[in-house]
Structure formats: C-alpha cells, structure tokens
Amino acid sequence: MKKIYIWIIALVALAGIGYLSFGHHEGKSKNxxxxxxxxxxxxxxxxxxxxxxxxxxxxxxxxxxxxxxxxxxxxxxxxxxxxxxxxxxxxxxxxxxxxxxxxxxxxxxxxxxVAGRLYSDKHKSLDEIPDGGTVAISNTKITQGRTLLLLQNAGLIKVNKDAKDPTLKDITENKKNLKFKEVGTDQLVRVLPEVDLASVDPSFIVGAGRSIKSAIYVRPIDKSQHNGINIIxxxxxxxxxxxxxxxxxxxxxxxxxxxxxxxxxxxxxxxxxxxxxxx
CATH class of the missing domain: 3.40.190.10 (Periplasmic binding protein-like II)
Known part of the structure; x- marks a missing residue:
C-alpha cells in the first residue's frame, strides 16, 4: 500500500511539472x-x-x-x-x-x-573658393569617388564620364587648379580648419558638435544618385x-x-x- 501511495504522489508531481512546463512554453513568444x-x-x-x-x-x-x-x-x-x-x-x-x-x-x-554636402570653415560660398585652394578628400576609393562626383555636380571639376567610381586620376577638368589632400574619412572633419573645402560624412559632422546646416553646398537629390542609395x-x-x-x-x-x-x-x-x- 505504501508503494502505491508513493507512485500516486510521483505521478501527480510529474503531471504538475508537465502542466507548468506546458504553460511556460505557451507563454513564450513564438516569433x-x-x-x-x-x-x-x-x-x-x-x-x-x-x-x-x-x-x-x-x-x-x-x-x-x-x-x-x-x-x-x-x-x-x-x-x-x-x-x-x-x-x-x-x-x-x-x-x-x-x-x-x-x-x-x-x-x-x-x-x-544622404545628400552630399560640402563644408568650409574659411568660406561662406563656393564662389569664395580660391584658385589653387585645397580640398580635403577621403583616401578610401568609394568615398573618394562620391566626393569627386559631388564636386563635379557643384561645378568645381569634371571627371571622366566613363568612370562610375572615379579617382583623382579621372579628373579631366580643374579650372580652379584645386589641390587635393587625401586623409582618412574619419579625419575629414578634423582638418576642416586647415583646408578650403571638404565633403564630410554627416555622422562625423554631428559627432563633432556641428550641424549639417553649416554646409555651403548641398547636392539636390535626384535619380542620378541611385547607386548611392542605402540598402538592406x-x-x-x-x-x-x-x-x-x-x-x-x-x-x-x-x-x-x-x-x-x-x-x-x-x-x-x-x-x-x-x-x-x-x-
């Protein structure tokens, strides 16, 4: 009789555990x-x-x-x-x-x-950029290419039309004889006081306590910038x-x-x- 009671207690305990376990899983997210x-x-x-x-x-x-x-x-x-x-x-x-x-x-x-933007600590407009002025530009291929296209859109240079991702070697016209200073992308905002112009990633502008509204040129968003669209x-x-x-x-x-x-x-x-x- 004692063994029967022990078995009954064990079965009840197992049933309780099963119920609790079932309830626990039911409450979990199935996402x-x-x-x-x-x-x-x-x-x-x-x-x-x-x-x-x-x-x-x-x-x-x-x-x-x-x-x-x-x-x-x-x-x-x-x-x-x-x-x-x-x-x-x-x-x-x-x-x-x-x-x-x-x-x-x-x-x-x-x-x-993200619309391309040009910044300057020395000048208030592109017209003020002097002949022989210095432009800070990223030393990474992709960012450099986008900056050159931005400068072309701003009317400062022209690049080879066949170059989808241009480099400095693809510049075909530079009427202001602009000089280019290649630096790390994350250093562009730091060298702004030393140069005449630079295109800086907005996250670095904001991170430096500046505002993107301080840009002296903003490229209008249009279909030609499709390759610059961010993607999943x-x-x-x-x-x-x-x-x-x-x-x-x-x-x-x-x-x-x-x-x-x-x-x-x-x-x-x-x-x-x-x-x-x-x-």
Whole structure:
C-alpha cells in the first residue's frame, strides 16, 4: 500500500511539472528572431530602430540588433552567418565588396539616401573658393569617388564620364587648379580648419558638435544618385525567406519614413518606393 501511495504522489508531481512546463512554453513568444547588423549611430539611430523593431514584432518577428564600428564588419559577419541581414551600405559599396571578396550578397530593399554636402570653415560660398585652394578628400576609393562626383555636380571639376567610381586620376577638368589632400574619412572633419573645402560624412559632422546646416553646398537629390542609395542586404540563400520579407516591410513603413525625414539630424531621406514625401 505504501508503494502505491508513493507512485500516486510521483505521478501527480510529474503531471504538475508537465502542466507548468506546458504553460511556460505557451507563454513564450513564438516569433522568429532575425539578427540585423548596423553601424553605430546617435540617439536618433536608436529611436529609429525602436520603431522598426516594434513594426517587426507586429509581423511576428523579433529583431536582434548587432552594432558595428568598422564598415568592413557587417558584410563579413553576414557572410560568416553571425548575422542574418544588414542595413548600412549603398549599392556602390556592396558591388565593390562582392568583387573584392568574391561574395554574392544581395540587396533586398532600399532605405535612405544622404545628400552630399560640402563644408568650409574659411568660406561662406563656393564662389569664395580660391584658385589653387585645397580640398580635403577621403583616401578610401568609394568615398573618394562620391566626393569627386559631388564636386563635379557643384561645378568645381569634371571627371571622366566613363568612370562610375572615379579617382583623382579621372579628373579631366580643374579650372580652379584645386589641390587635393587625401586623409582618412574619419579625419575629414578634423582638418576642416586647415583646408578650403571638404565633403564630410554627416555622422562625423554631428559627432563633432556641428550641424549639417553649416554646409555651403548641398547636392539636390535626384535619380542620378541611385547607386548611392542605402540598402538592406542579405545572402542569396535567405533573400526570399519570409523573415527577410517581414523585416523589409517593417523598415519600409510610413512611421519609419516619417521619423527619418523629420527627426534625423544627419540629413537622411527615406527613398524606398512609396515612401511618404518622396518625389
């Protein structure tokens, strides 16, 4: 009789554990988790991603954000499987990366475009840039190419029309005999007091306590800048997955566009198809 009681108690205990275990799992989120790689940003970047994460959760998707500080890291992490998708680069960067590293990462959605800006601590307009003036320019290929195209758009130089990603060697006309000082991209804002002109990434401008409104030239956004549009990127294997589709939808939402267009201090504009305010 004693053994029967012991067995009954054991069965009741097991039933209780099973019930609790079942209840625990029922309470857990059944959402799929997607790890997203981004570059470190400011408080506005954090707020933007809070909105995107909330949108994704409504789609049944939990986002885990992994922040990087070096532009070479997000694509390497994507290729190795450490992350599922990233959102930090434009078409030019991705194409150059795939060629250099023999990878086949693919774009699955467009996000933002940042208008090119020229800054000067010495002059208030492009007309004041003197003959023989010095222009600080990035020593990295991709950023240098975009800056040269920006200078061409501003009417200061001309570059070889066949050069999609021009370098200093592709300059075909330089009427003001501008001199170019190549420095690290993160050093451009630091050398502004020493040069006549520079194109500086807005994140570095804001990081230095300056305002993008201090630019003496802003390139109008138009279709010719398509290759400079930032994109969401993943692997070929995952590009058609439901999780990726949900993430793109969460990012390309009206509330995200509204925040980007009206709250960002670094001049981004939401440019995906159907984005509010996009002309």
């Amino acid at each position: 799929e988790t997607l790890t997203v790689g981004i570059m470190a940003g400011d408080k506005h970047t954090d707020e933007q991603w809070k909105i995107i994460k909330a949108n994704a959760k409504k789609e049944g998707l939990d986002l885990k954000i992994k922040t990087f500080t070096d532009y070479t890291q997000p694509n390497a992490a994507l290729s190795s499987g450490d992350i599922d998708v990233n959102a930090f680069q434009h078409y030019i960067f991705l194409n150059d990366w795939n060629k250099a590293h023999k990878t086949d990462l693919v774009p699955v959605g467009e996000t933002i475009l 990127v993943t692997t070929k294997k995952k590009q058609h997955s439901e999780a990726i589709k949900k993430f793109v939808k969460a990012y390309q939402s009206d509330n995200v566009a509204d925040y980007i267009n009206n709250k960002s201090e670094t001049g981004e504009v939401a440019v995906w198809k159907g984005a509010p305010g996009l002309k």
